[in-house]
Amino acid sequence: MKKNPCILVIDDEKDVCVFLEKVLGEDGYDVLTALSVEEGVKAVSSKRPDIVLIDKNLPKQNGIDGLARIKAIDENIVVIVMTGYGAMESARRAMELGAFDYITKPFDLDCIKTVIKNSLRLRPGASV
Numbered sequence: 623m624k625k626n627p628c629i630l631v632i633d634d635e636k637d638v639c640v641f642l643e644k645v646l647g648e649d650g651y652d653v654l655t656a657l658s659v660e661e662g663v664k665a666v667s668s669k670r671p672d673i674v675l676i677d678k679n680l681p682k683q684n685g686i687d688g689l690a691r692i693k694a695i696d697e698n699i700v701v702i703v704m705t706g707y708g709a710m711e712s713a714r715r716a717m718e719l720g721a722f723d724y725i726t727k728p729f730d731l732d733c734i735k736t737v738i739k740n741s742l743r744l745r746p747g748a749s750v
Contacts (some may be wrong), residue, residue: 624654626650626651626652626670627650627651627652627673627674627742628651628652628653628654628669628670628671628673629642629646629652629653629654629671629672629673629674629675629738630653630654630656630662630665630666630669630671630673630674630675631643631646631655631656631674631675631676632655632656632657632658632659632661632674632675632676632680632685632688633655633657633675633676633677633680633704634657634658634677634680634681634735635677636657638677638727639655639656641714642655642675643655643663645731646738648748649735651738654669654671656712658680658681658682658683659676659680659682659683659687659688659691660682660683660687661714662674662676662688663688663691663692663695664681666692666695666696666699666727667687667695670696670699671699672699672700672702672742673699673700673702673738673741673742674691674692674699674700674701674702675702675704675734676688676689676701676702676703676704676708677703677704677705678703678704678705678712678716679705679706679707679727684703685703685704686703686712686716686719687691689703689716689719689720689721690719693719693720697720700722700741700742701720701721701722701735702721702722702723702724702725702737702738702741703716703721703723703724703725704725704726704727704732705724705725705726705727706726707726708725712724721742722737722741723737725737
């Protein structure tokens with residue numbers, strides 16, 4: 623039996639988490655949510671999602687630092703950084719740390735779904 627790909631959404635805006643959980647869940651993904659880097663890192667350690675969507679601007683610890691922590695746990699996890707403030711320097715830093723993509727909010731839903739499908743091709747054992 624095929625396992626549905628698992629996506630972890632880390633965003634301090636609960637509405638974003640609920641929205642992505644709903645729309646991605648309707649597409650057949652198992653979706654987990656976390657409201658902070660700390661909560662997200664714990665979920666990565668215990669659940670090992672295929673993909674992490676992480677907001678760059680999080681309280682206490684930013685998403686770029688969270689990206690580094692996630693990649694230290696499992697370098698094969700695909701991480702997509704989301705931000706409402708697209709700065710070239712932080713995009714470059716995210717890519718250096720191993721982010722698959724860097725997308726700006728508000729994002730086009732079809733675009734994020736395409737990025738997710740494309741990223742699954744990189745995750746060993748994940749099905750598209």
